[in-house]
Amino acid sequence: MSANHTYQEHALLLQLVKGDENAYRQLFISHWNQIYQVALGFLKTPEEAKDAVQTVFIKLWEKREKLATVENFDAWLFIMARNTILNILKQKATAASNYNIADVLPEDYLTPAMLLEYKQTTGLIREAIAQLPPQQSLIFRLSREQGMTHPQIAHELNIAPATVKSHMVRALNNVREYIRKQGGHTLIVCWLLIKSLS
Template sequence: MPANLTYDEDALLARVAADDEYAYKLLFDHHWNRIYQVALSFLKNHEEAKDAVQLVFIRLWEKRDRLPEVNNFDAWLFIMARNTIINQLNKQVTATGEVEDVLPEDYLTPEAVMEYKQTAMLIAEAVAMLPPQQSLIFHLSREQGLTHPQIAAQLNIAPATVKSHIIRALNAVREHIRRCGGPALLVIWLLTGTMK
């Protein structure tokens, strides 16, 4: 997507639901790394993580007609990725080979939505406790999707300084969530956001 265009997920989802393959590719490009990073952190194998991402996007395409009904796409995509990763982990554990998928890939219960919202609130709490510069850089990276060089240019600081602030912010947020007992997979998902 050209840098001058904003990412309009609702419009992309509507286009994907209408069988627009280019919109699907944009959605794929936007979310691939995030899902891959989460899958890799649990599966510990690059090929299996790539396979999990492919499964998520194949299932997304197969269920594209449901996209207009999805109220919270990020939560829906997380549940699909989570369940795909869990199913892949179950296959790793089983010595016999073939295992039925134990979870529907987009099974979004009210409890899962509540867990998603509670964890997002824990992250917001942790970010609010960060020093002002770290908090600003975290918001520019995760919420506005700016790259480290873009943040550095905007704040007139070195890209290495941006990276250092992001690392310290992520460590502080993870530590806060760990103390509060947040679910690891969801925390990784929410913190992965834009990793540039």
Template sequence: MPPEPLHTNETALLQRIAEGDEQAFSTLFAAWATPLAAIAMKILKNGYARQEVVQEVFIKVWLYRDKLDKVENLGAWLRKITVNQSLLALQRHAANDKRLEAIQITQHPPIDNTSAIELKEIRRLVHEAIESLPQQRKIIYHLNRVEGKTTREIAEELQLSHGYVRNALSAALASIRERLTASGMLILMFLLHL
């Protein structure tokens, strides 16, 4: 938590920052950077991302300093901004991971006609394996693997228990693996991370 003197002079400090006082802003940063970094780290579990979030928080404070007179509880306000920025960072990282995965897939086109035929056969087998799943497992698989939702998000959306969704997804993946193994497509399991 920030040192006690900051609490007693909070209004005056915010007023000085609102007027563009960089020294007052430095005082705020020194008092709050470490506690806010700890909050971001709990959410992000990544030191570099944590630093980015803390920087974003203080950039926002500086950019919107003219509105600081409306802040009633500085600590709660800074923590809220930190949580929101951390969640945005998680979304950005998830989106970047998906784009990277898509780029990697498109960078490995079939080498020849035989590879193209094999890839087409693999896709057909995967599609058949997914279509053979019971309806609810198929929905859970689609929400997780195609839409990228977590098992917790799926459980909430379908109003099922988290444990049930995890088990259903595991069963769906096991069923797809079995079908591909029976078809002699062992390499497919590696390619699809099943």
């Protein structure tokens, strides 16, 4: 993510703290697909994934005053999305077992332990990318760090778009496998990998 993008997002967050609906809309447009894709991967149905996204953004609006003190919005949003998805999964499990268990998952505040887990998984992803074959690593980095689309990468490297897609699929599989072997947190990995491709 570029420094300019980070600065623009921080400016949007400050506007959102003041109740700016346009800033809220821009953040929604920027992040809804990332949350939806992760939610869909775990909840399995588009309806539940859409409900999860809606819940996350309702909570974001309700807790907007706290954003002024948030140093890492992506990690904060991840924790909120993670807790929302886990709550939905837990509700499904308790409904299936006819238990009426109160919600005991932690609030979506970014605790030091959660931030450490997020940073450690980010580090594992960097390690995994460093171990990719050169062409996969280059294509992955162009997509992730420069925000280039597959057609743009294909044009830049003078290769077919299908070749770019093939390298990206293999790169993602290699990264996931590396993280799995290192014991990384699956939900964080999904979040960060989807973020890198959106």
